[in-house]
Amino acid sequence: MEFVRLLLVFLHLLGMGMLVAMIMLQAKAGKDAPVNKGWLHGAALQLLTGVALVGIDPLVDSVKYDHIKIGVKLLVVVAIAAVVAINVNKPKAPSWLLPTAASLVVLNAGIAVFWT
Numbered sequence: 001m002e003f004v005r006l007l008l009v010f011l012h013l014l015g016m017g018m019l020v021a022m023i024m025l026q027a028k029a030g031k032d033a034p035v036n037k038g039w040l041h042g043a044a045l046q047l048l049t050g051v052a053l054v055g056i057d058p059l060v061d062s063v064k065y066d067h068i069k070i071g072v073k074l075l076v077v078v079a080i081a082a083v084v085a086i087n088v089n090k091p092k093a094p095s096w097l098l099p100t101a102a103s104l105v106v107l108n109a110g111i112a113v114f115w116t
Contacts, residue, residue, distance in 0.1 A: 005053065005060050012049040016109060018042030019080070023102045026093065035093045039084040039101065046077050046108075069115045076108040 019042040026036055054070055057063060080101055087097055 001059050008049045008053045015042050015045030019105045026098050032092050034091055035088045043077055043081040073108055073111055076104055080104045
């Protein structure tokens with residue numbers, strides 16, 4: 001079961017890396033570019049692996065999660081997905097989208113690291 005937990009943590013971190021990569025790709029694409037669908041894939045990967053990690057918590061004795069922290073992180077990743085999903089089919093990303101989504105990604109990483 002420990003292997004499954006570590007695999008989920010690995011995939012969760014890949015989702016975070018994907019979101020950070022989307023910040024860079026969106027910034028490089030310029031202000032007239034459409035929203036990259038990779039945002040949704042990264043957010044979905046983070047969401048699914050995060051829920052799975054909390055779901056297997058009773059089976060793994062070594063980790064106990066703070067459910068308030070997890071709830072806040074869940075709200076932030078849902079906000080990232082919502083902001084992107086609303087604008088993904090538009091021909092041009094709104095000017096506020098990149099700073100908002102990037103701030104939410106950094107907030108989520110900060111919560112993960114600093115909330116003890």
